[in-house]
Amino acid sequence: MSGGILEASCRINEKALLRKLDFRLLPPVTLLYLLCFLDRSNVGNARLEGLVDDINMTGDQYLTGLTLWVVGYVLFEVPCNIVLKKTSPRFWLPTIAIAWATVATLAGVIQNYPGYLLSRFFLGVAESGLFPGVVFYLSMWYKRSEQHYRVALFFSAASLAGAFGGVLAWGIGHMRGVGGYNGWRWIFILEGLLTFAAAALSYLWVYNYPSTAEFLTAEEREFIHLRLEYDSDAVRDESFAWANVLKALKDPKVWLYGLGLHTISLPLFSLTLFLPTIINKLGYSAASAQLLTVPPYAIAFIFTISIAVLSERTNRRAPFIMLPAGLACIGYIILLSQSRPGVSYVGTIFAAAGLFPATAIVVSWPANNVSGQTKRAVANAMQISIGNLGGAIGSQLYRTETSPRFFLGHGVALGYLLANIAVVGLLWMVLKRENVRKERERESRGLSPLEEAGTLDSGFLGDEDPRWIFQL
Template identity: 75%
Template sequence: MGALEKNADVRPDTEADAKYGYSASIAEGIDEKALLRKLDYRLLPPLTILYLLSFLDRSNVGNARLEGMTEDINMWVANAAGNQYLTGLTLYFIGYVLFEIPCNVILKRTTPRIWLPTLTLVWGIVATLLGVVQNYSGYLSSRFFLGVAESGLFPGVVFYLSMWYKRNEQHYRVALFFSAASLAGAFGGVLAWGISHMRGVGGLNGWRWIFILEGLLTVLVSIIAYFWVYNYPTTAEFLSKEEREFIQMRLKNNSDAMRDEEFTWSAVLDAFKDPKVWLYGLGFHTMSLPLYTLSLFLPTIIKELGYSAAKAQLLSVPPYAVAFILTLGVAIASEKTRRRAPFIMGSSALGCIGYILLLTQDRAGVSYVGTIFAAAGIYPAVAIVLSWPANNVSGQTKRCIANAMQISIGNLGAVLGTQLYRTESSPRFFLGHGFALGYLVANIVVVSILWLVLRRENAKKEVEREAQRLRLGEVGDIGDFLGDKDPRWVFQT
């Protein structure tokens, strides 16, 4: 549903032009669908590649573990190695959680073209250095600072996209962007399998080359990104003057993206005081544990089913490939129906089937099918959960902070998850699979509650609009607009 009216999808050259503020002179000669394609081609490729590299650089540690990393950096002491490895995974998410909100504050006070590539450059350097660590302390510090550097990308991009697209257009773009995570998982297995054959080159083991080559690739792309990432519609060089004005007009009818809003600490506090923001955070919290335990431990889970390390690397590809297809398919369905909660709950239920298979079956083939169901349910649900506050929170600073809060709260689940797949619980990993299943069930409950809250608030807003005889108009031009508290702002459910 639109920002101001439940079924508003305002387009130029209609009888509604005067009502919604489109200027005939601005709209003349501009094909809106062609302009959207132009935005997609210019904005999404660099962002998607950056996130693909981000997910690749955080999860390739699971591939490196299979290639002898724990032995080479002296973690190989009885069963302690596996649990020391988990400590490094935990430190990554601690760094991630602590710095997400500060990173989005910096983004709001600088520009995307400067901040997003700089983050990428820093984590690319750290990821490369993981390939030359010589001891356990080097492994721990590298993982922590990798989390710090990567923390600003996802919440920053979700906010960034909300400044370019109408609300009903944002979810598909966020889902397309997030689908890079599943692509990273698929490519990661193939890349790790290929790079591991470099064992001995330069006197280095194969796992070191995984970190070094993938990290250097990130550094290279980050330099290109300084010229590839754009700022906001008002200054984008690839748009004509008429296109910039048209984008501003269409966003005024639908969101707060074109309002001239200064950064204020009161808006930051407003995000912390809104119960719905905490529910968005819990919605991701209940997904982050299964998401990151699957991405970090899938090669190990498959190997413990009885496959060799090399085959486990390759068998990690199909679950991610299925997840990629379903993430896009579910996103399209959610966008067309303009519904969020039912698709999240349905996808989580599909993930539950996967973990039930993993918990109840000891046959390798059936358990492997369980990993496919798990990935196929987790990734589509996460894509919708992460786009929800970008659709519903207003104004700009509050939304910027809400995006970061959601991922910070969410990744606390990942912190817990990194300690669940312990060496002593292999090969069936009942503890880890059980927690993942429980979290997916909890996600269905949390999303149900949030769905009811949003529908109730929409009903109240409808009554207020009728009582106050409010005329639906342009958000950008309403002087007394109250953000998402305003009766003229309708939540997407």
């Protein structure tokens, strides 16, 4: 520990400060992501409440709308993170939340198929900036070893959204006929208005960066600056440059991070979009299926937090992606091999319990390992864009004609999970080899790792610098 940090730590309780940061930073962005995931996945609940019949869609036309959401999301993720870098979190994150809340609410009054397609596409556009934006945002506050646990807490809102979504859809479904609207319309309208209210308040809840956050004292700002200065590039004054965007595009590791998310996103997206339908086709009524979506998501929430804690304590990423992916494989094997409703339902629990914790750690990995600020912002957005292309494929797999066993969807999901284990294993090897190479270079040049080197000098080369150690 450097002299500067040692002196500051005598005045600041680091654990208490971290709790303060968690309390101030995580609740607003986690709530926004919970509502974001709720607004994108409630279309599966709406389907059971009459959406397809009222809009006069076929099953395949319904799937086209799901794919258009992914298209809008993927196209605008990188531009949204560039806008975030040019503006500020307090302005950008609530503003995009207002935008998607508006689209989500208006989806409740669509009257035809083109309206359905437009609502899905623009919902994807509006939601595209939240997840990569928050991952980058947290990397500007926490040390590298602390980030993935916070990202996992943030991402756990997705599983909570699934659990709440089932209960809300079951309750709101009983409003069919109120105001002359069917139940699916009220699902979109009420959940969209809830998001709008939270988004409006988040202009007050979301802070920018440590140097300007109003809830910190001058000493706390100095301490945060010092602890990040000896850990990452978060406190460097880096202006936006297109050359740093190109660095992300040219780095093979960034593409591997994206492929790692791509291979987990397909089963994750398909499960969250089609879980009510999958359970319904096992033989359960629509109302029962809405409620039966709750246990898989609740168990996934517990697993996401627990595995994130284990990953943090062991300071390892790759094993805690591969093991949950293997657990999800078991779930899909059960779904493929069993026709009994109760046993197949257990398969959905295994699948959710593996998919959510694996995804939480995958998405935090580049935030830990990519350095320069602009490069990291672009890398985060690239990873999620590439990952969500898996969602575009997954949205087309659970076709009406493959009901009720859905062999196509379950089979492709299983294949993608096996590919995920292979990709993550390859990335693990690449990062380990890079660390060995950097260690040799440090020894030959008499350098110390970043944690021991002190303040970054003007010659710091980002994650290409030999002092930068990749987290495995």
